[in-house]
Amino acid sequence: MKGKSGSQVRSLDVARLAGVSRSAVSRAYTPGAYISDETRARVLHAAETLGYSPNAMARSLITRRTGIVGVVSTDLDNPFYAALLQKLGTALQKAGLAPLVLFGDENSTDHHITQMMSYRVDALVMTNATLSSRMAVRFAAQDKPIIAINRLMAQDEITSITCDNRSGMQSVVDHLADLGCRRIAFVAGHPDSSSSRDREDGFLRQMAARGLSPAGIVTGHYTHDGGAAAARQILGGDTLPDAIACANDMMAFAVMDVARKEFGLRIPRQVKVTGFDNSGLADWSSHALTSVDQNVDEMIALAVEHIGAAVRLEPRAPHHIEVPARLVIRASSVDQAQGGEGDVPC
Amino acid sequence: MKGKSGSQVRSLDVARLAGVSRSAVSRAYTPGAYISDETRARVLHAAETLGYSPNAMARSLITRRTGIVGVVSTDLDNPFYAALLQKLGTALQKAGLAPLVLFGDENSTDHHITQMMSYRVDALVMTNATLSSRMAVRFAAQDKPIIAINRLMAQDEITSITCDNRSGMQSVVDHLADLGCRRIAFVAGHPDSSSSRDREDGFLRQMAARGLSPAGIVTGHYTHDGGAAAARQILGGDTLPDAIACANDMMAFAVMDVARKEFGLRIPRQVKVTGFDNSGLADWSSHALTSVDQNVDEMIALAVEHIGAAVRLEPRAPHHIEVPARLVIRASSVDQAQGGEGDVPC
DNA sequence: CAATATGGTGCACTCGTGTGCATAAGGGAA
């Protein structure tokens, strides 16, 4: 027993204790390897008493797979992305992978991506941030997938998974128009992001299809503060809109708060408000926000499946997947809406 | 140029291109190593053209440090923990470390910890979850620190960093009592968690000190739904309390919503509500929640500093640190409170 | 000039593991 404190337990130690070779120890941890049940049991027992667990770093050196997935995220203030990250992390670990998370402001990501690349992550998932083309090419050259959730990216190397933003927003317009709204304003997200553009596009199209013209379009940058500023601009104008459709929930919450507190408006009676994301808070009775569910679970399942395929060395060509969106109607657009019963597929 | 697609770029490739030995490449990436500026420049240039970045896995094998910190988190639905995770992640990467995040329900953590241990993480940070003693011992045997943020843990091997939960809650009681409240109810968190017990203790002590007796104590399990149920129980009783102090913000939001929507109460006129965490949502005008700021930034700074010391092989003995808490007064307890100006140290 | 310090470089060993290959033992079929 030469085990000094701080010294690692190696497979050799286990092998000696179990009276087998080091190979046997390795095989005991490899499902389907040629090893007798008895030997495996003896190895695992020895490992247990020594407190051994195989060194994933050393293993990755030879297998050329780390089991680590780089996740680039920003803006966990937005509860939608917080929930997304948690679900993604849970799904990954269920698939035997572990998320190495990176929080980055838009411009510093490239530097951090290099850091992730030195950890030789098996895949890269971007939930919000962007990625320079140079980095995308360099990463994809390793035959490892890059997946953008909730954002369509220009680079060919990237698989994008989004919900059907256009028809999601179209169903919002239909819903509001069906309720008799004629002057509908729109609070857009970030001009750079595809999701915002698609949602705005869906809004404009369906407004035109219903013979309506927008009662103002303002950018709220997807943030709470931006949404509040947008609300002040919209509600401070000459004529009041009868509905405000927002490109995400965060801005919708701010719009509701400003409308109520600063303009004394009743929701939905005087003005209806809708969001997009169907984040957890949308269900709180303080806002009871009509929103569009993005079907996060399915987006994540697709992402993890795609990653799993790459890890098993069955790479797939990058492509764009769209999952259907679903309108969820609550009291911010309809008086006394019954929670949950108002679900409408679009 | 034998570089097949998919093959890694190794330091040897860079060395050949730069016309130096492999050692020089290694030293080019090691600050303070004996290497001439000229050679370093040539190496870095060659690395750039080949798209090389050192393999952190291989490096960790020899340095016995991975630069990865395991972070065990749960319940990102709670915006406080979401913000905590983001700030922690940002602070870690600023210190050259990367967070490997693990989401676990209370009971499965042990299994996932073994997974993290095979990645040889340099430290373990628990933001919410617990850890079995067996695992704590096994991990601490590697001379690597375990840090619990926001939770005091029984094991000797663990460094706990919390805010001063007792005096934080005491200042809430003082604040409410000063406003003339006589019947104050308390919504506790999770019975198992030290933070909840400490906050309840502070509540009870200061109530006694002010000569008041609690108008009901109900457990809300730190969740939104639990808070709503607690509110219904408290407000459905015979006599209405004039204030409800909650052990965290999430429950306070639910309490406010139930009080307003289901009992038609005006806040703060008929009943005052306070929270604990001072999460971002507390500042939204929809709730404008009086709360206790936990000083997350300082807790995180301390945690990262502790980890950094361990990585530099200057280990510190585990200990318990308490940072001061700060009462933040908003409109949920005081009519027309000016945002931010009501800060009161406790 | 000789003696010594200083900065720079490469060799070779090491970290802990997976796996192809050779080998051995055992069992069944001809």
Add this chain to the structure above:
DNA sequence: TTCCCTTATGCACACGAGTGCACCATATTG
């Protein structure tokens, strides 16, 4: 018996990088 197939095991090489040590070139000092 002989031949072949299956299962189990160990040897030895590789994965990619850090670093102690020896060595060399050059500048500095006496």
